[in-house]
Amino acid sequence: xxxxxxxxxxxxxxxxxxxxxxxxxxxxxxxxxxxxxxxxxxxxxxxxxxxxxxxxxxxxxxxxxxxxxxxxxxxxxxxxxxxxxxxxxxxxxxxxxxxxxxxxxxxxxxxxxxxxxxxxxxxxxxxxxxxxxxxxxxxxxxxxxxxxxxxxxxxxxxxxxxxxxxxxxxxxxxxxxxxxxxxxxxxxxxxxxxxxxxxxxxxxxxxxxxxxxxxxxxxxxxxxxxxxxxxxxxxxxxxxxxxxxxxxxxxxxxxxxxxxxxxxxxxxxxxxxxxxxxxxxxxxxxxxxxxxxxxxxxxxxxxxxxxxxxxxxxxxxxxxxxxxxxxxxxxxxxxxxxxxxxxxxxxxxxxxxxx
Ligand code: PMP
Numbered sequence: 001x002x003x004x005x006x007x008x009x010x011x012x013x014x015x016x017x018x019x020x021x022x023x024x025x026x027x028x029x030x031x032x033x034x035x036x037x038x039x040x041x042x043x044x045x046x047x048x049x050x051x052x053x054x055x056x057x058x059x060x061x062x063x064x065x066x067x068x069x070x071x072x073x074x075x076x077x078x079x080x081x082x083x084x085x086x087x088x089x090x091x092x093x094x095x096x097x098x099x100x101x102x103x104x105x106x107x108x109x110x111x112x113x114x115x116x117x118x119x120x121x122x123x124x125x126x127x128x129x130x131x132x133x134x135x136x137x138x139x140x141x142x143x144x145x146x147x148x149x150x151x152x153x154x155x156x157x158x159x160x161x162x163x164x165x166x167x168x169x170x171x172x173x174x175x176x177x178x179x180x181x182x183x184x185x186x187x188x189x190x191x192x193x194x195x196x197x198x199x200x201x202x203x204x205x206x207x208x209x210x211x212x213x214x215x216x217x218x219x220x221x222x223x224x225x226x227x228x229x230x231x232x233x234x235x236x237x238x239x240x241x242x243x244x245x246x247x248x249x250x251x252x253x254x255x256x257x258x259x260x261x262x263x264x265x266x267x268x269x270x271x272x273x274x275x276x277x278x279x280x281x282x283x284x285x286x287x288x289x290x291x292x293x294x295x296x297x298x299x300x301x302x303x304x305x306x307x308x309x310x311x312x313x314x315x316x317x318x319x320x321x322x323x324x325x326x327x328x329x330x331x332x333x334x335x336x337x338x339x340x341x342x343x344x345x346x347x348x349x350x351x352x353x354x355x
Contacts, residue, residue, distance in 0.1 A: 008122065009120075011119075012116075012119050012120060013116070013119065014116065015112055015113050015116040016112075017031070018030045018031035018319050019031075019317060021317070025315060026312075026315055026316065026317045027315060027316045027317070027335065027339050027342060027343065028317050028333075028335075029294075029316065029317060029318050029332050029333040029334075029335050029339065029343065030317040030318050030319040030331075030333060031215075031319070031333065032155075032184070032210055032292075032293055032294050032331075032333045033209070033210070033213075033215045033333065034210060034211065034212075034213040034215075034265065034269070034293070035269075035334075035335040035336045035339060036213050036265045036268075036336075037213060038212075038213045038214060038251065038255065039213075039254070039255065039258035039261040039262065040258075041254040041255075041257055041258045041261075042213075042214070042251050042254045042255050042258065044254070045250040045251055045253065045254035046247045046250060046251050048250055050246065050250055051246050051247040051249075051250035051251070052246075052247070053246060054246065054247075056246070057242050058242050058244060058245050058246040058249055059246075059249065060237075060241040060242055062082045062244050062249055063077070064249070064253055065082060065219075065244070065249050065252050065253045065256075066080040066082065068253050068256045068257075069221055069223075069256065072256050072259075073193050073223055074193075074194075075193070075196065075197075075223055076226070078226040078229060078230075079196060079223055079224060079225065079226055079229055080221055080222070080223060080229065081221060081222040081224070081229050081232040081233055081236065082219065082220075082221050082236075082243070082244050083219075083220040083221060083222070083236070083243060083244075084218045084219075084220070084240070084243045084244060085207065085209060085218040085219065085220045086181065086183055086205050086206065086207035086209070086220025086221070087113060087220065088218075088220060088243060089205050089220045089221065089222045089232070090113060090114070090117060090149075090179070090181065090205060091117060091235075092222075092232040092235040092236060093117075093149070093177070093179050093203060093205070093222075093232065094114075094117035094118065094120070094121045094123060095121060095235045096231045096232060096234070096235050097147060097177045097231075098117075098118065098121060098123040098124075098125065098147055098177075099121060099122065099123055099124075100122055100123070100124050101124070102123075102124070102147060103123075103124040103125065103126065103146045103147065104118065104123055104124070104125045104126075104146060104147035104148065104149060105125065105126045105127075105128050105140075105141070105144060105146045105147070105148055105149075106125065106127060106128065106148070106149040106150065107127065107128055107129070107130050107136055107150070107154065108127040108128060108129045108130060108325070109130050109134060109154075109156070109157065109323065109325060109326060110149075110150075110151050110154055110155065111151050111155050111181065111183075112321075114149050115127070126146075128140045128141075130154075130157070133288075134157050134159070134288060134296075134326075135157075135159055136150060136152075136154055136159070136161055138161060138165040138168060138169060141169045141173075142168050142169055142172045142173075143172040143173065144172075144173060144176075145173060145175070145176065146173070146176055147173075147176045147177045147178070147179075148169060148173060148176065148177070148178045148179065149179045149181065150166075150169070150178075150179070150180055150181065151180075151181040151183065151184075152166060152180050152181065152182060152185070152189060152192075153184045153185070153187075153188075153189045153290070153291040153292040155183070155184065155292065155294075155331075156294065156296050156319070156321065156326070156329075156331040157288050157290075157296050158184070158288055158289070158290030158291060158292040158294055158295060158296055159288055159289060159290070159291070160185075160188065160189040160190070160291035160292075162190060163190045163192055163195075166180060166192045166195070167192070167195055170192070170195060170199045170201065170202045171199065173201065174199075174201060175201075176201060177201055177203060177228070178199075178201055178202050178203070179203045179205060180192050180202065180203070180204050180205065181205045182204055182205060182206050183205070183206065183207045183209070183210055184210060184211075184291070184292035184293060184294075185206070186210070186211035186262075186263075186266050187210075187211065187266055187269060187270060187273070187290075187291060187292050187293045188270060188290075188291035188292070189291045189292070191204070192204055193223050196223055196224055196225060199225070200225045200227060200228070201225075201228075202224060202225070202228075203222050203223075203224040203228055203232070204222065204223045204224065205220065205221075205222050206220065206221055206222075206223070207219070207220040207221075208220065208251075208252050208255060210293055211262055211265070211266050211293070212252075212255045212262050213255075213262070213265070214248075214251060214252065214255060217247070217248040217251045217252065218244075218248060219244060219248050219249075219251070219252040268337075269293050269334050272334050272335070272336065272337055272340050273290060273293070273295060273334045275337070275340065276295060276332075276334060276340045276343075276344065277290075277295060279340075279344040279347075280295070280297055280344075280347075283299070283344070283347055283348055283351060284299060284300075284351075285297045285298065285299045285347075286298055286299070286300065293333060293334050294331050294332055294333045294334060295331075295332050295334065296326075296329050296330070296331050296332075297329065297330055297332060298328045298329040298330065299351055301355075302328070302351055302354055303328060303354075304320050304326075304327050304328035304329055304330055305320065305327065306354060307330060307347075307350060307351070307354070308320040308330055310350045310353075310354070311330075311343075311346060311347075311350065314346050314350070316342070316343055316346055318330045318331065318332045318333070318343075319331040319332075319333075
């Protein structure tokens with residue numbers, strides 16, 4: 001850090017992304033990517049004329065992609081905001097709404113970026129503890145009279161709240177913004193997108209990074225009442241109007257046209273998750289009931305750090321968080337059947353050795 005950084009940012013602790021090793025040496029189960037490649041239609045789209053005309057700026061409004069999303073989710077174009085990954089949409093939300101005078105709450109154990117954005121914008125934020133089962137207690141949010149950010153399913157736990165709880169949270173905080181981050185909703189959660197027609201304070205955040213195999217393309221989006229969407233677009237046009245590059249616009253549009261391919265992949269991941277949980281049970285692990293493409297697990301008496309390290313030495317990358325409440329837990333992305341078999345074998349051998 002230099003002496004020139006603004007006083008406001010001196011203490012900011014940046015988000016630390018999961019490791020992205022550039023060799024294929026690892027079985028990579030650490031950043032919740034899809035183990036499946038993009039659909040053939042997406043691969044064709046990124047080399048199409050429109051995508052490859054890189055001498056031109058991309059279309060800033062992403063009209064075709066917005067219309068395709070509006071059609072897919074049964075809303076209007078005016079309800080859609082595109083972001084460079086859903087991280088950028090979350091950035092827009094914090095920039096637009098959560099400052100020193102407009103408090104926001106989110107769980108103590110959730111997606112780590114919420115805290116980073118809170119610090120970046122000097123938001124007045126409070127981290128609400130998950131209950132002893134690492135669950136979000138809806139009563140902590142119903143009628144809270146504060147802005148709210150919830151990942152549903154939550155990360156890294158994978159536990160989802162039902163639609164009726166989400167509706168109670170949204171309807172009981174009419175004077176505050178409720179952001180529901182549905183990055184993992186396609187793996188078994190219940191989307192609250194239908195509620196946006198009823199509530200003017202709800203922003204649903206989604207991504208192409210997980211269920212649609214496009215983490216590298218960086219496309220996320222928000223669905224919200226048109227007034228809120230206009231607010232978020234105001235931030236987009238005040239920072240980076242060309243935030244979605246031409247190739248990614250074409251890739252995301254083609255992905256929406258490959259629904260069958262991606263829903264089959266989601267079903268495979270759900271099957272692999274269920275089979276892997278049965279293996280974990282046999283191996284004596286505790287795990288949380290996941291509605292996402294990852295499982296949060298620990299084995300009593302086994303150090304999370306040691307198990308993480310030993311797995312890495314054995315060529316398998318998973319994610320561990322340096323938070324005392326969950327330091328012995330590992331977040332394991334669900335990969336292919338073969339990858340999960342290899343991991344289960346390694347877990348069996350290593351936990352036996354580490355006894
Ligand atoms: N929300 C949650 C809960 C996440 O886990 C992630 C992935 N790290 C994101 C949002 C951001 O994903 P992306 O920017 O790739 O859309």
